[in-house]
Amino acid sequence: MLFHVAMRVNLPPDLDPQIADELKRAEKQRAQELQRAGTWRHLWRVAGRYANISIFDVDSHEELHDILSSLPLFPYLDIEVTPLARHPSALPES
Amino acid sequence: MLFHVAMRVNLPPDLDPQIADELKRAEKQRAQELQRAGTWRHLWRVAGRYANISIFDVDSHEELHDILSSLPLFPYLDIEVTPLARHPSALPES
Amino acid sequence: MLFHVAMRVNLPPDLDPQIADELKRAEKQRAQELQRAGTWRHLWRVAGRYANISIFDVDSHEELHDILSSLPLFPYLDIEVTPLARHPSALPES
Amino acid sequence: MLFHVAMRVNLPPDLDPQIADELKRAEKQRAQELQRAGTWRHLWRVAGRYANISIFDVDSHEELHDILSSLPLFPYLDIEVTPLARHPSALPES
Amino acid sequence: MLFHVAMRVNLPPDLDPQIADELKRAEKQRAQELQRAGTWRHLWRVAGRYANISIFDVDSHEELHDILSSLPLFPYLDIEVTPLARHPSALPES
Amino acid sequence: MLFHVAMRVNLPPDLDPQIADELKRAEKQRAQELQRAGTWRHLWRVAGRYANISIFDVDSHEELHDILSSLPLFPYLDIEVTPLARHPSALPES
């Protein structure tokens, strides 16, 4: 089940750089785990912003929420979730 | 070069059904042409709305604009375009 | 799987009354079918507006979209869909 | 009398973790008291956000305000209240 | 039970003047009935706009919705309802 | 001359409780003075928010501004002022 998730990162500029770097390191590690698991299907950078647009493939809202709310950067994220359905004009094989 | 394109369709409810159906038929045909050409990479339906979220892969802004502005439904579309870049946490192979 | 769906009805005041009444009749019939099927779990009227807040229980985004987009009033609806998950403070039995 | 209440929690990321945990513990305890009392009828998590959508059943605006403004997390909550009425298409038994 | 109700009237400029006048006449008559009944407690004109701010005193959300949705101008009204509670700083006698 | 004034209070959660309590005490005292003087005609609590909706009766904009800007909580208030006029459908005696 696909979800479009837009995340905007609001790290305070005066956050201790070491804390910030550790958060980013942990976020990257977790994101790549989820990509390898096929859960985090797409992850794109919004050009010009500390933000991303992602596509998640999960089996329930609980799973989606657990994943997003456990992201290291979650306390600094502004998240918009949009449920996606199959489009009638999408090619069968897509 | 990837673009995130959110399209909302505002067909007037009192539009002649034949005209509406022909527009939708032509739109579907064109969308599938572009998907087969690899230009319209992803096309998802926003659940609950007459709207879609798409990913386009084009070589220039002119190409993107020509494609979108020549869509049969273009006069009825509200479109948001967001340029996407490679995310530093995206897996190399994604 | 629960979805919070807020619907605002924008029937043009100058719509033929007979057409409007038939749309409302068909909408009510369909809504009650879905309630009896356990799909449309809650349906509340927003006091003071031609709008409702509903809770749907469906198994997929496709099912949700098919239901909503096939509602007789769909062409006149402004819809917001919000995926709901189990709240950690909700009583087990709720 | 039913109210739709949307709550968004804005806990500062740099809040002392002990204070934050104590607030959450007290909030959960209070929420479950109110659910058992039948006042807090529904409590759902908005998937992907530190936010909830709830349905309250109270006898007056004063009661609603006293409940919400006395929630441990109230100073950190952004709250939208929407009065709900019975929908003409709701099944009699709902 | 008090409700703050903000109403904005969107009569199309090209509406048949006779229909418009009849709607306004019926609206005024109904408004004055409700004021005499003590339900429509306050009715103020927003200076510079075809809009009003009102205070209603009703016993239920259903009563509020029935009153507002049966106003002759209802199809042309954009309505915001805000539930009001007693303010701790309000004088006892107010 | 009547003004509709909507006030939203944004007290920082980490404000020294003693300062906060003193501000609230002084605000209540001032509000009740103005109510007794007939200037602050109505003061209602917005159910669910640290906000109020008030009706002021003053003789000039300067008087209104002096009153509002001298409220103890003024530095923490987000204020919307709407000038009110007599409504043509208001009962003569209202």
Add this chain to the structure above:
Amino acid sequence: MLFHVAMRVNLPPDLDPQIADELKRAEKQRAQELQRAGTWRHLWRVAGRYANISIFDVDSHEELHDILSSLPLFPYLDIEVTPLARHPSALPES
């Protein structure tokens, strides 16, 4: 008593040109009457828009509303009214 009034004119492009011209002629005549009377103190065009920013000097909200609501273009106007007070830094003679 000064009011800042921002007016945006939304004349439908397909309005009968004769009706439009007559409305504009009458609006101009009325505007100049009010300027000569000292009521319409300032009238500026917003560069690039069919909109104006004006300063009105009236003695009551009723007078302001009567003037604005009786403007020939009123049915096509989107109006924002802001009450102005004397600024503490304004020169005494201004």
Add this chain to the structure above:
Amino acid sequence: MLFHVAMRVNLPPDLDPQIADELKRAEKQRAQELQRAGTWRHLWRVAGRYANISIFDVDSHEELHDILSSLPLFPYLDIEVTPLARHPSALPES
């Protein structure tokens, strides 16, 4: 004197095609006149929208307004004007 002007074109889809084409022809002709005169310094298409972003170089607000309000498409344009000044980091020769 430079102005940033963002124009969004809202041509009704059901506008007579001949009228629409004539408007576009006249708009293009006028735009090119102004570009040759050095007044319309830059004209870019917003990719994906029937909108443009332009830079105008004029000597007065009256000149800017006369130019924009006399554009053939003006009745269908939503225009945002932003005055531009020389940036302290701009290269001297730019």
Add this chain to the structure above:
Amino acid sequence: MLFHVAMRVNLPPDLDPQIADELKRAEKQRAQELQRAGTWRHLWRVAGRYANISIFDVDSHEELHDILSSLPLFPYLDIEVTPLARHPSALPES
């Protein structure tokens, strides 16, 4: 050349009172200099807000920006600038 400038002052409530007073003193002094110079043509207080609406008369955007950005309160100001042109209905002598 006239500009409409709306300024909202966002002084943090916990700013050192001495610093705040000095900023306000310097701001008032500068504002009165500019008024005497005929540059700051009008300065009105928005009733109920720490905000003003002003009319500036300058010869270039650079002059406008230098004036506004050198105001003592500039770091705390939220500013909206709107270029004003002569209105066709304004009396010749205005």
Add this chain to the structure above:
Amino acid sequence: MLFHVAMRVNLPPDLDPQIADELKRAEKQRAQELQRAGTWRHLWRVAGRYANISIFDVDSHEELHDILSSLPLFPYLDIEVTPLARHPSALPES
């Protein structure tokens, strides 16, 4: 490939002046490097705001993002990116 980039700078007023000055110095140096390289094609100050409107000419979204996200002021910037295409009414030589 052209991009319209609107940047608003949100430097906290209480930022250490030395840090602020160093950031601005480095930002100016970087901006002038990019202008000389032909990448930062236009850089204008929005009159009255600590904001700029720029035109960038880059070959990819990655290049655009790397440039913007490596600007010294990036942590304090609110950025809007709009892809620009050639306008059909632009003069061939423009």
